[in-house]
Amino acid sequence: MPAIIVIGAQWGDEGKGKIVDLYAERAGAVVRYAGGPNAGHTLVVHGDKLVVRLLPSGVLRTETECLLGQGMVLDLATLREEIGALGQRGIPLAGRLFVSERAHLILPHHVLVDGLREAGAGKLGTTKRGVGPCYEDKAARRGMRLGDLRDPARARRVLETALAAWQPVVEAEGARLPAPEPVLAALAESWAELAPHVCDTSVRLDAFVQKDALVLCEGAQGTLLDLDHGTYPFVTSSSAVSGGACTGAGIGPTRIRRVLGVTKAYTTRVGDGPFPTELLGTAGDHLRQRGVEFGSVTGRPRRTGWLDLPGLRYARRVNGLDGLCVTKLDVLDDLEHVEVCVAYDTPSGRTADLPVDELALAKPVFARLPGWRTATSACRELSALPAAARAYLDFVARETELPIYCASVGPNRDETITLRDPYG
Ligand code: IMP
Numbered sequence: 001m002p003a004i005i006v007i008g009a010q011w012g013d014e015g016k017g018k019i020v021d022l023y024a025e026r027a028g029a030v031v032r033y034a035g036g037p038n039a040g041h042t043l044v045v046h047g048d049k050l051v052v053r054l055l056p057s058g059v060l061r062t063e064t065e066c067l068l069g070q071g072m073v074l075d076l077a078t079l080r081e082e083i084g085a086l087g088q089r090g091i092p093l094a095g096r097l098f099v100s101e102r103a104h105l106i107l108p109h110h111v112l113v114d115g116l117r118e119a120g121a122g123k124l125g126t127t128k129r130g131v132g133p134c135y136e137d138k139a140a141r142r143g144m145r146l147g148d149l150r151d152p153a154r155a156r157r158v159l160e161t162a163l164a165a166w167q168p169v170v171e172a173e174g175a176r177l178p179a180p181e182p183v184l185a186a187l188a189e190s191w192a193e194l195a196p197h198v199c200d201t202s203v204r205l206d207a208f209v210q211k212d213a214l215v216l217c218e219g220a221q222g223t224l225l226d227l228d229h230g231t232y233p234f235v236t237s238s239s240a241v242s243g244g245a246c247t248g249a250g251i252g253p254t255r256i257r258r259v260l261g262v263t264k265a266y267t268t269r270v271g272d273g274p275f276p277t278e279l280l281g282t283a284g285d286h287l288r289q290r291g292v293e294f295g296s297v298t299g300r301p302r303r304t305g306w307l308d309l310p311g312l313r314y315a316r317r318v319n320g321l322d323g324l325c326v327t328k329l330d331v332l333d334d335l336e337h338v339e340v341c342v343a344y345d346t347p348s349g350r351t352a353d354l355p356v357d358e359l360a361l362a363k364p365v366f367a368r369l370p371g372w373r374t375a376t377s378a379c380r381e382l383s384a385l386p387a388a389a390r391a392y393l394d395f396v397a398r399e400t401e402l403p404i405y406c407a408s409v410g411p412n413r414d415e416t417i418t419l420r421d422p423y424g
Contacts, residue, residue: 002208002209002212002213002214002215002255002257003209003214003215003216003217003245003251003255003256003257004023004027004214004215004216004217004256004257004258004259004260004422004423005216005217005219005242005245005256005258005259005260005319006019006020006023006216006217006218006219006260006262006325007219007222007223007240007241007242007245007259007260007261007262007315007319008219008220008221008222008223008225008240008261008262009222009223009261009262009263009311009312009315009316009319009321009324010222010223010224010263010264010267010268010269010308010311010312010315011221011222011224011225011267011268011269011270011275012039012220012221012222012225012240012269012270013040013222013264013268013270013293013295013296013302014222014262014263014264014327015042015262015264015325015327015328015408016041016057016218016219016220016262017041017042017043017052017057018042018043018044018057018327018408018411018413018416019260019262019325019327019406019408020041020056020057020058020216020218021043021045021057021058021060021061021413022406022413022416023216023422023423024057024058024060024061024064024216025061026214026423027058027061027064027213027214027215027216028064028065028208028211028213028214028215029058029064029065029066029067029204029205029208029213029215029216030056030057030058030061030064030065030066030067030215030216030217030218031056031066031067031068031069031201031205031215031216031217031218031245031249031251032054032055032056032067032068032069032072032218032220032249033069033071033072033217033218033219033220033244033245033247033248033249034069034071034072034219034220034221034238034239034240034244034248035072035073035131035220035221035236035238035240036053036054036072036073036074036075036106036129036131036134037053037054037074037075037078037106037127037129037131037297038053038126038127038129038131038220038221038236038297039053039054039220039221039297040052040053040295040296040297041053041057041218041220041296042296042411043057043059043060043413044411044412044413045060045412045413046412047412049411050085050089051296052082053078053082053297054068054072054074054075054078054079054082055068055079055082055083055086055097056068056218057218058216058218059086059091059093059097060091062091062092062096064096065096065097065098065204065208066093066096066097066098067097067098067099067100067201067204067205067249068097068098068099068100068103068201069100069103069201069202069205069248069249069250070100070101070102070103070201070202070248070249070250071103071238071239071244071247071248071249072100072103072104072248073103073104073105073106073130073131073134073135073138073238074099074103074104074105074106074146075105075106075129075130076105076186076187076190076194077186077190079099079190079194080190080193080194083097083193093197094196097197098197098198098199098201098204099146099194099197099198099199099201100146100198100199100200100201100202100250101145101146101147101198101199101200102145102146102147102200103145103146104134104135104137104138104143104144104145104146105134105143105144105145105146105148105187106129106130106131106134107130107134107144107159107162107178107183108130108178108183109133109162109163109166109170109177109178110130110131110132110133110134110137111128111129111130112130112170112175112177112178113130113133113166113169113170114126114128114129114130114131114132114133115128116170116173116175117132120173123272124233124234124271124272124273125234125270125271125272125273126236126271127271127295127297127298128298129297131236131237131238132236132237133166134237135237135238136237137162137165140165142158142161142162142165143158143162144158144159144162146194146198147198149187149188149190149191150191150195152184152188155184155187156180156184159180159183159184160180163177163180201249201250202249202250202251205249205250205251206250206251209251209255214423215251217245217249217251217256219240219241219242219244219245220238220240221236221238221240222240223240223241223261223311223314223315223318223319224269224311224314224315224356225240226238226239226240226241226244226318227239227240228241229241229314229318229356230356231273231274231356231359232357234271234272234273234274235273241318241319242256242259242319242320242321243319258322258323258422259319259320259321259322260321260322260323260324260325260405260422261312261315261316261319261321261323261324261325261402262324262325262327263307263312263315263324263325263326263327264291264307264326264327264328264331265307265326265327265328265329265331265332265392266287266291266304266305266306266307266328266331266332267304267305267306267307267308267311268287268291268293268302268303268304268305269302269303269305270295270298270300270302270303271300274359274360275303275305276305276308276341276344276359276362276363276364277305277306277307277308277341277364277366278303278304278305279304279305279306284303284304284305287304287305287331288301288302288304290331290334291304291328291331306338306339306340306341306364306366307340307341307396308341308354308364309340309341309342309343309352309396309399309400310341310342310343310344310351310352310353310354310355311341311354312324312396312400312402313352313353313354313399313400313401314353314354314356316400316401316402317353321402322402322403323402323403323404323405323420324396324397324400324402324403324404324405325404325405325406325407325408326393326396326404326406326407326408327407327408328408329376329389329392329393329407329408329409330375330376330377330409330410330415332371332372332389332392333372333373333374333375333376333377334371334373335371335373336370336371336373337368337369337370337371338368338369338370338371338392339366339367339368339369340366340367340369340395340396340399341364341365341366342365342366342367342399343364343365344362344363344364344365345362345363345365346358346361346362346363347361350365367395369388369391369392369395370388370391371388372385372386372387372388372389372392374386374389376389376409377409377410377415378409379409379417380414380416380417381417382407382417382419384417385407385417393407403419403420404419404420405418405419405420405422406418406419406420406422407419
Protein backbone atom coordinates (compact mmCIF):
# COMPACT_ATOMS: atom_id res chain seq x y z
CA MET A 1 0.00 0.00 0.00
CA PRO A 2 2.25 2.71 -1.25
CA ALA A 3 0.36 6.04 -1.24
CA ILE A 4 0.58 8.79 1.35
CA ILE A 5 -1.83 11.70 1.19
CA VAL A 6 -0.77 15.08 2.56
CA ILE A 7 -3.73 17.41 3.02
CA GLY A 8 -4.49 20.75 4.63
CA ALA A 9 -6.27 20.33 7.97
CA GLN A 10 -7.44 23.97 8.17
CA TRP A 11 -8.42 26.68 5.64
CA GLY A 12 -5.41 26.22 3.33
CA ASP A 13 -1.95 27.82 3.47
CA GLU A 14 -0.84 25.36 6.17
CA GLY A 15 2.56 24.79 4.59
CA LYS A 16 1.75 21.65 2.60
CA GLY A 17 4.33 22.60 -0.03
CA LYS A 18 7.18 22.46 2.45
CA ILE A 19 6.03 19.10 3.85
CA VAL A 20 5.52 17.53 0.42
CA ASP A 21 8.92 18.78 -0.75
CA LEU A 22 10.48 17.28 2.38
CA TYR A 23 8.74 13.91 2.09
CA ALA A 24 9.22 13.72 -1.70
CA GLU A 25 12.83 12.69 -1.11
CA ARG A 26 11.78 9.05 -1.01
CA ALA A 27 8.75 9.21 -3.30
CA GLY A 28 8.67 7.77 -6.81
CA ALA A 29 5.93 10.22 -7.78
CA VAL A 30 4.12 13.25 -6.42
CA VAL A 31 0.63 13.94 -7.71
CA ARG A 32 -1.58 17.01 -7.29
CA TYR A 33 -5.23 16.03 -7.38
CA ALA A 34 -7.47 19.05 -6.86
CA GLY A 35 -7.73 22.78 -7.35
CA GLY A 36 -5.67 24.85 -9.73
CA PRO A 37 -3.78 28.14 -9.74
CA ASN A 38 -5.76 29.28 -6.67
CA ALA A 39 -3.14 27.32 -4.70
CA GLY A 40 0.31 28.68 -3.98
CA HIS A 41 2.77 26.19 -2.53
CA THR A 42 6.01 27.69 -1.26
CA LEU A 43 9.28 25.74 -1.29
CA VAL A 44 12.48 27.08 0.29
CA VAL A 45 15.77 25.24 -0.11
CA HIS A 46 18.96 26.84 1.21
CA GLY A 47 17.14 30.19 1.34
CA ASP A 48 16.08 29.97 -2.33
CA LYS A 49 12.29 30.42 -2.55
CA LEU A 50 10.02 29.00 -5.25
CA VAL A 51 6.22 29.33 -5.33
CA VAL A 52 4.33 26.80 -7.46
CA ARG A 53 0.62 27.07 -8.18
CA LEU A 54 0.08 24.09 -10.43
CA LEU A 55 3.21 21.96 -10.41
CA PRO A 56 3.42 19.47 -7.55
CA SER A 57 5.74 20.37 -4.69
CA GLY A 58 7.99 17.45 -5.66
CA VAL A 59 9.43 19.42 -8.60
CA LEU A 60 12.73 20.17 -6.89
CA ARG A 61 13.43 16.45 -6.41
CA THR A 62 14.74 15.68 -9.86
CA GLU A 63 14.42 11.91 -9.45
CA THR A 64 10.71 12.21 -8.68
CA GLU A 65 7.94 12.04 -11.27
CA CYS A 66 5.44 14.91 -11.06
CA LEU A 67 1.83 14.34 -12.03
CA LEU A 68 -1.16 16.67 -12.38
CA GLY A 69 -4.30 14.60 -11.98
CA GLN A 70 -7.68 14.89 -13.62
CA GLY A 71 -9.25 16.47 -10.54
CA MET A 72 -7.29 19.64 -11.24
CA VAL A 73 -8.26 22.68 -13.28
CA LEU A 74 -5.43 24.15 -15.32
CA ASP A 75 -4.58 27.57 -16.57
CA LEU A 76 -2.17 26.69 -19.36
CA ALA A 77 -0.41 30.07 -19.40
CA THR A 78 0.46 29.63 -15.70
CA LEU A 79 1.58 26.06 -16.30
CA ARG A 80 3.89 27.14 -19.12
CA GLU A 81 5.28 29.95 -16.98
CA GLU A 82 6.07 27.52 -14.18
CA ILE A 83 7.73 25.06 -16.55
CA GLY A 84 9.78 27.97 -17.96
CA ALA A 85 10.80 29.16 -14.47
CA LEU A 86 11.97 25.66 -13.54
CA GLY A 87 13.90 25.45 -16.83
CA GLN A 88 15.67 28.72 -15.98
CA ARG A 89 16.76 27.21 -12.68
CA GLY A 90 18.17 24.25 -14.57
CA ILE A 91 15.58 21.83 -13.22
CA PRO A 92 14.53 19.41 -15.96
CA LEU A 93 10.89 18.41 -16.39
CA ALA A 94 11.09 16.54 -19.70
CA GLY A 95 10.18 12.89 -19.14
CA ARG A 96 9.09 13.45 -15.54
CA LEU A 97 6.16 15.90 -15.72
CA PHE A 98 2.87 14.36 -16.80
CA VAL A 99 -0.49 16.09 -17.00
CA SER A 100 -3.84 14.35 -17.17
CA GLU A 101 -5.59 14.61 -20.50
CA ARG A 102 -8.82 14.78 -18.49
CA ALA A 103 -7.90 17.82 -16.42
CA HIS A 104 -10.22 20.73 -17.21
CA LEU A 105 -8.98 24.00 -18.64
CA ILE A 106 -9.57 27.40 -17.09
CA LEU A 107 -10.56 29.64 -19.99
CA PRO A 108 -10.76 33.45 -20.14
CA HIS A 109 -14.55 33.41 -19.68
CA HIS A 110 -14.08 31.59 -16.34
CA VAL A 111 -11.76 34.31 -15.08
CA LEU A 112 -14.18 36.98 -16.34
CA VAL A 113 -17.18 35.44 -14.54
CA ASP A 114 -15.21 34.90 -11.31
CA GLY A 115 -14.20 38.58 -11.36
CA LEU A 116 -17.73 39.81 -12.14
CA ARG A 117 -19.16 37.84 -9.23
CA GLU A 118 -16.49 39.04 -6.85
CA ALA A 119 -17.39 42.61 -7.78
CA GLY A 120 -21.02 41.98 -6.75
CA ALA A 121 -22.95 41.65 -3.50
CA GLY A 122 -22.61 37.84 -3.32
CA LYS A 123 -18.80 37.86 -3.25
CA LEU A 124 -17.00 35.02 -1.43
CA GLY A 125 -13.48 36.36 -1.48
CA THR A 126 -12.26 33.94 -4.17
CA THR A 127 -8.81 34.16 -5.71
CA LYS A 128 -10.46 35.32 -8.98
CA ARG A 129 -8.50 32.75 -11.02
CA GLY A 130 -11.64 31.33 -12.65
CA VAL A 131 -11.52 28.13 -10.61
CA GLY A 132 -15.20 28.05 -9.54
CA PRO A 133 -16.69 28.76 -13.01
CA CYS A 134 -14.34 26.16 -14.54
CA TYR A 135 -15.60 23.47 -12.16
CA GLU A 136 -19.14 24.66 -12.98
CA ASP A 137 -18.54 23.95 -16.68
CA LYS A 138 -17.09 20.56 -15.72
CA ALA A 139 -20.20 19.63 -13.69
CA ALA A 140 -22.46 20.96 -16.44
CA ARG A 141 -20.60 18.64 -18.86
CA ARG A 142 -19.60 21.41 -21.19
CA GLY A 143 -16.05 21.94 -19.92
CA MET A 144 -12.92 21.74 -22.05
CA ARG A 145 -10.45 19.00 -21.13
CA LEU A 146 -6.78 19.18 -21.95
CA GLY A 147 -7.08 16.20 -24.30
CA ASP A 148 -9.69 18.09 -26.36
CA LEU A 149 -6.84 20.20 -27.72
CA ARG A 150 -5.66 17.23 -29.79
CA ASP A 151 -8.53 17.95 -32.14
CA PRO A 152 -8.88 21.69 -32.97
CA ALA A 153 -12.40 21.25 -34.40
CA ARG A 154 -13.52 19.59 -31.20
CA ALA A 155 -11.89 22.30 -29.07
CA ARG A 156 -13.76 24.93 -31.07
CA ARG A 157 -17.10 23.14 -30.63
CA VAL A 158 -16.61 22.77 -26.88
CA LEU A 159 -15.62 26.41 -26.47
CA GLU A 160 -18.57 27.68 -28.52
CA THR A 161 -21.02 25.57 -26.50
CA ALA A 162 -19.64 26.88 -23.21
CA LEU A 163 -19.64 30.50 -24.40
CA ALA A 164 -23.27 30.23 -25.53
CA ALA A 165 -24.22 28.98 -22.05
CA TRP A 166 -22.43 31.86 -20.29
CA GLN A 167 -23.55 34.61 -22.65
CA PRO A 168 -26.77 35.60 -20.79
CA VAL A 169 -24.93 35.56 -17.43
CA VAL A 170 -22.19 37.84 -18.70
CA GLU A 171 -24.52 40.16 -20.59
CA ALA A 172 -26.73 40.57 -17.52
CA GLU A 173 -23.67 42.11 -15.85
CA GLY A 174 -23.16 44.48 -18.78
CA ALA A 175 -19.95 42.70 -19.82
CA ARG A 176 -18.83 40.93 -23.01
CA LEU A 177 -17.46 37.45 -23.46
CA PRO A 178 -13.92 37.06 -24.80
CA ALA A 179 -13.81 36.42 -28.58
CA PRO A 180 -13.19 32.72 -29.33
CA GLU A 181 -10.49 33.08 -32.01
CA PRO A 182 -7.66 34.45 -29.82
CA VAL A 183 -8.59 31.92 -27.13
CA LEU A 184 -8.34 29.02 -29.57
CA ALA A 185 -5.05 30.37 -30.98
CA ALA A 186 -3.53 30.59 -27.48
CA LEU A 187 -4.72 27.08 -26.67
CA ALA A 188 -3.18 25.71 -29.88
CA GLU A 189 0.14 27.37 -28.98
CA SER A 190 0.01 25.86 -25.50
CA TRP A 191 -0.79 22.45 -26.90
CA ALA A 192 2.26 22.57 -29.16
CA GLU A 193 4.45 23.02 -26.08
CA LEU A 194 2.63 20.79 -23.62
CA ALA A 195 1.60 17.80 -25.76
CA PRO A 196 4.66 15.66 -24.78
CA HIS A 197 3.55 15.91 -21.13
CA VAL A 198 -0.09 14.89 -21.68
CA CYS A 199 -1.30 11.36 -20.90
CA ASP A 200 -3.63 9.30 -18.72
CA THR A 201 -1.84 10.00 -15.44
CA SER A 202 -3.71 7.31 -13.52
CA VAL A 203 -1.94 4.71 -15.68
CA ARG A 204 1.46 6.19 -14.80
CA LEU A 205 0.46 6.28 -11.16
CA ASP A 206 -0.59 2.66 -11.29
CA ALA A 207 2.88 1.69 -12.54
CA PHE A 208 4.32 3.08 -9.27
CA VAL A 209 1.63 1.34 -7.23
CA GLN A 210 2.35 -1.98 -8.99
CA LYS A 211 6.04 -1.85 -8.14
CA ASP A 212 5.25 -0.77 -4.57
CA ALA A 213 7.03 2.57 -5.03
CA LEU A 214 5.94 5.40 -2.79
CA VAL A 215 3.49 7.90 -4.19
CA LEU A 216 2.73 11.22 -2.49
CA CYS A 217 -0.69 12.74 -3.13
CA GLU A 218 -0.54 16.47 -2.53
CA GLY A 219 -3.73 18.18 -1.49
CA ALA A 220 -4.49 21.82 -2.20
CA GLN A 221 -6.47 24.30 -0.12
CA GLY A 222 -7.71 22.70 3.10
CA THR A 223 -10.42 20.62 4.75
CA LEU A 224 -12.52 23.62 5.74
CA LEU A 225 -12.47 24.90 2.14
CA ASP A 226 -13.66 21.55 0.75
CA LEU A 227 -16.80 21.78 -1.38
CA ASP A 228 -18.60 19.10 0.68
CA HIS A 229 -17.00 19.38 4.10
CA GLY A 230 -16.02 23.02 4.35
CA THR A 231 -17.76 26.14 5.62
CA TYR A 232 -20.16 26.23 2.66
CA PRO A 233 -20.70 28.46 0.70
CA PHE A 234 -17.35 30.03 1.67
CA VAL A 235 -15.41 27.17 0.13
CA THR A 236 -13.49 26.33 -3.01
CA SER A 237 -15.13 24.25 -5.75
CA SER A 238 -13.16 21.04 -5.46
CA SER A 239 -12.59 18.09 -3.18
CA ALA A 240 -9.76 19.20 -0.91
CA VAL A 241 -10.12 16.31 1.57
CA SER A 242 -8.24 13.00 1.40
CA GLY A 243 -11.07 11.32 -0.54
CA GLY A 244 -10.38 13.79 -3.34
CA ALA A 245 -7.04 12.05 -3.92
CA CYS A 246 -8.81 8.87 -5.04
CA THR A 247 -11.05 10.59 -7.58
CA GLY A 248 -8.71 13.44 -8.50
CA ALA A 249 -5.53 11.40 -8.94
CA GLY A 250 -7.13 8.10 -9.92
CA ILE A 251 -5.79 5.94 -7.13
CA GLY A 252 -8.03 3.44 -5.32
CA PRO A 253 -8.71 3.81 -1.57
CA THR A 254 -7.18 0.40 -0.89
CA ARG A 255 -3.81 1.75 -2.07
CA ILE A 256 -3.65 4.52 0.54
CA ARG A 257 -1.23 3.74 3.34
CA ARG A 258 -1.38 6.93 5.38
CA VAL A 259 -3.11 10.31 5.51
CA LEU A 260 -1.26 13.20 7.12
CA GLY A 261 -2.88 16.53 7.95
CA VAL A 262 -0.82 19.70 7.88
CA THR A 263 -1.74 22.37 10.41
CA LYS A 264 -0.15 25.60 11.45
CA ALA A 265 0.48 26.06 15.17
CA TYR A 266 -2.26 28.72 14.89
CA THR A 267 -4.96 29.32 12.25
CA THR A 268 -5.31 31.52 9.18
CA ARG A 269 -8.00 32.07 6.60
CA VAL A 270 -8.09 34.11 3.38
CA GLY A 271 -11.36 35.29 1.93
CA ASP A 272 -14.78 35.65 3.53
CA GLY A 273 -16.60 33.23 5.83
CA PRO A 274 -16.77 32.32 9.52
CA PHE A 275 -13.57 32.10 11.57
CA PRO A 276 -14.48 31.88 15.28
CA THR A 277 -10.94 31.91 16.68
CA GLU A 278 -9.95 34.96 14.63
CA LEU A 279 -7.82 37.56 16.39
CA LEU A 280 -8.57 41.12 15.45
CA GLY A 281 -6.37 44.04 16.45
CA THR A 282 -2.75 43.92 17.54
CA ALA A 283 -2.62 40.23 18.50
CA GLY A 284 -3.82 39.27 15.02
CA ASP A 285 -1.42 41.76 13.41
CA HIS A 286 1.45 40.27 15.37
CA LEU A 287 0.80 36.76 14.00
CA ARG A 288 0.31 38.17 10.48
CA GLN A 289 3.59 40.08 10.51
CA ARG A 290 5.65 37.42 12.24
CA GLY A 291 4.17 34.61 10.17
CA VAL A 292 4.30 36.66 6.93
CA GLU A 293 0.65 35.86 6.45
CA PHE A 294 0.00 37.37 3.05
CA GLY A 295 -1.44 35.26 0.22
CA SER A 296 1.23 33.74 -2.03
CA VAL A 297 -1.18 33.95 -5.01
CA THR A 298 -3.13 37.16 -4.39
CA GLY A 299 -0.95 38.98 -1.83
CA ARG A 300 -4.06 39.50 0.33
CA PRO A 301 -3.43 39.79 4.08
CA ARG A 302 -4.57 36.55 5.72
CA ARG A 303 -6.91 36.61 8.68
CA THR A 304 -5.16 35.13 11.72
CA GLY A 305 -6.34 33.42 14.93
CA TRP A 306 -5.64 30.79 17.55
CA LEU A 307 -5.41 27.08 16.85
CA ASP A 308 -8.80 25.39 16.59
CA LEU A 309 -8.66 21.87 18.06
CA PRO A 310 -12.32 21.04 17.27
CA GLY A 311 -11.41 21.96 13.68
CA LEU A 312 -8.51 19.49 13.76
CA ARG A 313 -10.74 16.77 15.26
CA TYR A 314 -13.18 17.43 12.42
CA ALA A 315 -10.31 17.16 9.92
CA ARG A 316 -9.25 13.89 11.58
CA ARG A 317 -12.73 12.48 11.08
CA VAL A 318 -13.49 13.54 7.50
CA ASN A 319 -9.99 12.76 6.20
CA GLY A 320 -9.22 9.71 8.31
CA LEU A 321 -6.04 11.40 9.49
CA ASP A 322 -3.23 9.22 10.85
CA GLY A 323 -1.13 12.11 12.11
CA LEU A 324 -0.32 15.79 12.01
CA CYS A 325 2.53 17.88 10.64
CA VAL A 326 2.64 21.10 12.67
CA THR A 327 4.10 24.10 10.84
CA LYS A 328 5.15 27.61 11.86
CA LEU A 329 5.72 26.72 15.51
CA ASP A 330 8.42 29.43 15.58
CA VAL A 331 5.82 32.13 14.83
CA LEU A 332 4.58 31.71 18.42
CA ASP A 333 8.09 32.04 19.88
CA ASP A 334 7.78 35.42 21.54
CA LEU A 335 4.30 35.13 23.06
CA GLU A 336 3.80 35.12 26.79
CA HIS A 337 0.73 32.89 26.49
CA VAL A 338 -0.72 30.83 23.69
CA GLU A 339 -4.45 30.26 23.53
CA VAL A 340 -6.08 27.23 21.94
CA CYS A 341 -9.74 26.63 21.19
CA VAL A 342 -10.66 23.31 22.87
CA ALA A 343 -14.46 23.23 22.39
CA TYR A 344 -17.44 25.22 21.18
CA ASP A 345 -20.51 26.46 22.99
CA THR A 346 -23.47 26.25 20.63
CA PRO A 347 -27.23 26.78 21.05
CA SER A 348 -27.47 22.97 21.49
CA GLY A 349 -24.71 22.76 24.14
CA ARG A 350 -20.94 22.36 24.38
CA THR A 351 -19.19 20.24 21.75
CA ALA A 352 -15.63 19.08 21.18
CA ASP A 353 -16.32 18.73 17.44
CA LEU A 354 -16.50 21.58 14.93
CA PRO A 355 -20.12 22.69 14.42
CA VAL A 356 -19.30 23.43 10.81
CA ASP A 357 -22.76 24.53 9.74
CA GLU A 358 -23.47 26.74 12.72
CA LEU A 359 -20.07 28.31 13.20
CA ALA A 360 -21.57 31.80 13.12
CA LEU A 361 -23.52 30.95 16.30
CA ALA A 362 -20.70 29.02 18.01
CA LYS A 363 -18.56 30.55 20.75
CA PRO A 364 -15.05 29.14 21.10
CA VAL A 365 -13.91 27.92 24.52
CA PHE A 366 -10.20 28.63 25.02
CA ALA A 367 -7.47 27.05 27.10
CA ARG A 368 -4.46 29.24 27.92
CA LEU A 369 -1.01 27.65 27.78
CA PRO A 370 2.30 29.21 28.78
CA GLY A 371 4.42 30.60 25.95
CA TRP A 372 8.14 29.78 25.67
CA ARG A 373 9.68 33.13 24.75
CA THR A 374 12.70 31.42 23.21
CA ALA A 375 13.76 31.21 19.56
CA THR A 376 13.09 27.72 18.16
CA SER A 377 14.27 28.06 14.54
CA ALA A 378 17.65 26.49 15.22
CA CYS A 379 16.11 23.42 16.95
CA ARG A 380 16.42 20.18 15.00
CA GLU A 381 15.46 17.70 17.74
CA LEU A 382 12.40 17.57 19.94
CA SER A 383 14.62 17.62 23.00
CA ALA A 384 16.12 20.94 21.86
CA LEU A 385 12.74 22.69 22.00
CA PRO A 386 11.89 24.70 25.12
CA ALA A 387 9.74 22.71 27.56
CA ALA A 388 6.67 24.91 26.99
CA ALA A 389 6.87 24.39 23.22
CA ARG A 390 7.08 20.62 23.76
CA ALA A 391 4.11 20.88 26.13
CA TYR A 392 2.19 22.77 23.42
CA LEU A 393 2.83 20.01 20.87
CA ASP A 394 1.92 17.35 23.47
CA PHE A 395 -1.31 19.19 24.20
CA VAL A 396 -2.25 19.28 20.49
CA ALA A 397 -1.42 15.59 20.05
CA ARG A 398 -3.36 14.56 23.16
CA GLU A 399 -6.42 16.68 22.41
CA THR A 400 -6.65 15.57 18.78
CA GLU A 401 -5.59 11.98 19.55
CA LEU A 402 -3.16 12.24 16.65
CA PRO A 403 0.58 11.64 16.69
CA ILE A 404 2.75 14.47 15.41
CA TYR A 405 5.02 13.47 12.54
CA CYS A 406 7.01 16.68 12.33
CA ALA A 407 7.18 20.22 13.62
CA SER A 408 8.39 22.96 11.32
CA VAL A 409 10.32 25.86 12.84
CA GLY A 410 11.12 27.87 9.69
CA PRO A 411 10.43 27.94 5.95
CA ASN A 412 13.62 26.11 4.90
CA ARG A 413 13.50 22.40 4.16
CA ASP A 414 15.97 21.69 6.98
CA GLU A 415 14.16 23.82 9.59
CA THR A 416 12.18 20.79 10.62
CA ILE A 417 12.03 18.51 13.65
CA THR A 418 11.13 14.94 12.70
CA LEU A 419 9.22 13.02 15.34
CA ARG A 420 8.09 10.04 13.26
CA ASP A 421 9.08 8.46 9.99
CA PRO A 422 6.30 9.24 7.49
CA TYR A 423 7.16 6.15 5.46
CA GLY A 424 7.62 3.83 8.41
P1 IMP B 1 -11.48 29.96 -5.19
O1 IMP B 1 -10.85 28.65 -4.91
O2 IMP B 1 -10.59 30.93 -5.91
O3 IMP B 1 -12.82 29.81 -5.84
O4 IMP B 1 -11.78 30.67 -3.76
C1 IMP B 1 -12.73 30.15 -2.84
C2 IMP B 1 -12.24 30.33 -1.41
O5 IMP B 1 -11.10 29.48 -1.20
C3 IMP B 1 -11.76 31.73 -1.07
O6 IMP B 1 -12.03 31.98 0.30
C4 IMP B 1 -10.26 31.66 -1.28
O7 IMP B 1 -9.56 32.62 -0.52
C5 IMP B 1 -10.00 30.26 -0.76
N1 IMP B 1 -8.79 29.65 -1.33
C6 IMP B 1 -8.65 29.09 -2.55
N2 IMP B 1 -7.42 28.60 -2.70
C7 IMP B 1 -6.78 28.83 -1.55
C8 IMP B 1 -5.46 28.50 -1.08
O8 IMP B 1 -4.63 27.88 -1.76
N3 IMP B 1 -5.17 28.90 0.18
C9 IMP B 1 -6.07 29.55 0.98
N4 IMP B 1 -7.29 29.86 0.58
C10 IMP B 1 -7.65 29.51 -0.67
